[in-house]
Amino acid sequence: MGRGAMCASGAVTRSTLRQQIADALRDEVLAGRLQPGREFTVKQIAEQYGVSATPVREALFDLSAQGLLESDQHRGFRVREFTVADYRSLVEARSLVIDGVIRGIFFGAGLPTAQLTGYRDCLVSVRRRAQEAARAARGGDLDILIGYDLRFWRELGALVGNAYINDFLHRLRVQAWVFAVPYLRHDAAARDWLWHGHQDLVAAVTLGEHDAVRAVLDDYRTHAMNWADRLAAGELGHPRRGAGPAGQAPGPGAPRG
Template sequence: MCASGAVTRSTLRQQIADALRDEVLAGRLQPGREFTVKQIAEQYGVSATPVREALFDLSAQGLLESDQHRGFRVREFTVADYRSLVEARSLVIDGVIRGIFFGPSLSPAQRTGYRDCLVSVRRRAQEAARAALGGDLDILIGYDLRFWRELGVLVDNTYINDFLHRLRVQAWVFAVPYLRHDARARDWLWHGHPDLVAAITLGDHDAVRGVMDDYSTHALNWADRLAAGELELPGRDGQSAGQAPDPGVPEP
């Protein structure tokens, strides 16, 4: 009985965390939105325990902030935060590329594993690129996160893979509200996934580095656009990107 209950609670905890993460990524839970354990428990019709555990999991992933007296709040990332996420991601990936191309030679079994992995990753890449070119943000986010997650298997290091996944989720959380309010959003959705798979398949170090440099430059150029005030902070009339919210202005 005890073992069964533990498994059920753990599963429910993960389901709630996944559902709330999807709400944030879809832009339905806006940055700065506050809520309590009780509110979420009532919304999903479950007890408070798995909800509290799920919310603390999301807080540990950097998506929520907790307040002892006010409950939880969707984290508000700034343009500076976003730049730091991109730069951290770039540094880690640069090290990963060096490890793959300049590390010990792959064994026959590893090469077979790479080829098998790339078959699935190539499909994710094509779907992600198609969604980006079509401006379908919801489909893009799902395929993009799965693409990078599966591609990370090549690294064979779960700590690095989990860290990079966390950075990408946080970057999407920051970007989604802006992209949903930007008429030119489709122009700023990166779609180089197939190019990266092709370069890795060929084992072309320079091509891989070139695609990854393009990936980071694309993200930083978009951050420059936000910093220049070309887009207002979603939900904050007249407030440019990266500024702290005015505590005297009520939520819309």
């Protein structure tokens, strides 16, 4: 199982297993193996992973609370289907929050020099994430990009010191990827859309160049909105929905470490 899942006795705790199952299913959705509209039950997931129903039910409710699944009292759970309008709203919401967060951290009135220097020191790790994310985006490697992109924004957001804001932004970004992945899997040419300005943003923030930061963030938002416009205009093929029989359990995989 990994990630320190095994306690001293060698047993897996329920809370850890719950998180592992949630992580595994989230990865399945982000990888496009669990497509929008796919339905499944607690029993099916429990049998798939060889675990009891309780941690599975808890994990599925966690993912529902994060907006990735929808629950139905009689039919179980279904992977949420986001619309282009939903995607636009996600982009707009995260843009507004990111703008306020970054300006507040690096360009707030009266920000002590020592504190600003500390933030910039923390950007060393963020810069590494940015390099990997940009490299994956330019190469069209979707799987690697998603992982590094989520880590990049998570680490950058952590500098604000407000876990609630960072969790909110992370949730928006995961939901946006869930919407985008089926299109990107369906049409390889759509990967030209992949944004790779991570390094530009880190460079601008590190130098404290307000106009450059604004320009990168504006480009990030415009890039996503332009892609949404192309989708709405029907320029990109609609992804195949709900592969496999309704109610079929997810494909191979297990809670990963």
